[in-house]
Amino acid sequence: MKPLGSKFTPHFSLSLLHTHTHTCSKLVFVFVFDWQVEPNATIGEIKSMFHKSHVLFDIFKLFIRGKSLKDEDVLQHLPVGTTATFYFRDLGAQISWVTVFLTEYAGPLLIYLMFYFRVPFIYAPKYDFTTSKHWVVHLACMCHSFHYVKRLLETLFVHRFSHGTMPLRNIFKNCTYYWGFAAWMAYYINHPLYTPPTYGEQQIRLALTVFLFCQIGNFSIHIALRNLRPPGSKTRKIPYPTKNPFTWIFLLVSCPNYTYELGSWLGFTLMTQCLPVAAFTLVGFIQMTVWAKGKHRSYLKEFRDYPTLRSPILPFIL
Numbered sequence: 166m167k168p169l170g171s172k173f174t175p176h177f178s179l180s181l182l183h184t185h186t187h188t189c190s191k192l193v194f195v196f197v198f199d200w201q202v203e204p205n206a207t208i209g210e211i212k213s214m215f216h217k218s219h220v221l222f223d224i225f226k227l228f229i230r231g232k233s234l235k236d237e238d239v240l241q242h243l244p245v246g247t248t249a250t251f252y253f254r255d256l257g258a259q260i261s262w263v264t265v266f267l268t269e270y271a272g273p274l275l276i277y278l279m280f281y282f283r284v285p286f287i288y289a290p291k292y293d294f295t296t297s298k299h300w301v302v303h304l305a306c307m308c309h310s311f312h313y314v315k316r317l318l319e320t321l322f323v324h325r326f327s328h329g330t331m332p333l334r335n336i337f338k339n340c341t342y343y344w345g346f347a348a349w350m351a352y353y354i355n356h357p358l359y360t361p362p363t364y365g366e367q368q369i370r371l372a373l374t375v376f377l378f379c380q381i382g383n384f385s386i387h388i389a390l391r392n393l394r395p396p397g398s399k400t401r402k403i404p405y406p407t408k409n410p411f412t413w414i415f416l417l418v419s420c421p422n423y424t425y426e427l428g429s430w431l432g433f434t435l436m437t438q439c440l441p442v443a444a445f446t447l448v449g450f451i452q453m454t455v456w457a458k459g460k461h462r463s464y465l466k467e468f469r470d471y472p473t474l475r476s477p478i479l480p481f482i483l
Contacts, residue, residue: 259330266320269339273347274313280351281306292357299361301369305354305437308376312429315380323387325394346448349441362438369436376432383425385411390422403468416472417480419464420457424478427453454478 281302285293297303353359362368389412393402406415414421430446457477464471476483 258333260333260336261330262326263320265331265336265339266324267317268336269343270313270316270320272340272344274310274317276344276347277306277309277313277351280348280355283355283357287352288357295357297355297357297359299359301361301436302355302359304369304373305433308373308433308436309351312380312433315384319384319387323391325391325396346441346445350437350439350445353439353441354437362436368438372432372434372436374432376429376436379425379428379432382411382414383422383429385409386414386422386425389415401467403464403471414480415475417475419461419475419477420453423453423457427478454483 280287283292283295362372389407389409390404392407393404394400404415406413411425412421414424418424427446427450430442430449434442434446454477461475461477
């Protein structure tokens with residue numbers, strides 16, 4: 166940023182929010198600078214200036230009047246005078262979203278395959294490296310593997326993340342959830358005493374159709390969301406249906422990627438008729454509903470012309 170002359174010399178008193186309480190502590194890290202910056206300076210540039218002086222605070226958020234600011238926000242467009250007070254909060258140890266996603270998705274893929282191939286010390290020794298006599302067990306393994314390979318590839322080549330990092334603790338929480346459920350499901354589906362679904366092939370074929378339909382739908386939504394945001398941009402736009410019929414659900418739902426994800430696991434539950442899979446589907450539905458409601462509220466708040474007909478995750482219901 167270029168320094169200005171005497172006509173515009175705002176001074177910034179920067180206070181660091183307490184990391185744990187999220188409240189400003191009276192005697193905690195107060196930095197006062199006599200900076201001269203241009204009115205069109207961005208928040209990202211101000212954060213860079215702060216970081217040069219205090220390299221200890223590598224990852225932090227900037228607030229004003231309790232509102233989190235974006236890096237692209239321009240100083241002159243903020244509700245501040247020539248003297249402004251900003252609050253920095255150290256976000257602590259961080260890890261990239263890509264690393265978290267790759268780790269939490271690779272785990273279930275490998276764990277499930279260990280149970281599928283019946284490696285030693287899982288079941289009785291006589292079942293080591295044996296295969297199931299039920300074709301639905303092999304189909305379930307293919308579907309489960311396909312799902313997580315798809316997620317891994319989408320993480321690498323499709324998703325664009327508006328935030329580069331998340332708290333380090335999230336990787337332990339997320340991996341416990343995904344890896345734990347994967348082991349629980351795989352143990353029973355690949356168990357030597359596993360019994361196929363009640364209604365046989367008809368139930369399995371219907372379930373496979375639902376699963377594949379929703380997997381294609383989920384991928385279609387991810388592509389539509391990717392195309393909505395140019396590379397390197399954090400611009401948010403209202404998602405609308407495209408020529409792809411799988412995206413037409415945008416007419417009724419704010420987060421159809423979650424809708425299709427739910428449908429995929431309902432199909433997998435129907436296919437395997439396994440209680441742990443049903444439990445994973447239920448817990449996932451609850452979590453995705455929370456995320457969908459949050460994003461739906463964000464859309465309504467940010468866009469005045471946002472379609473009011475849309476529901477967060479289930480059309481006309483939820």
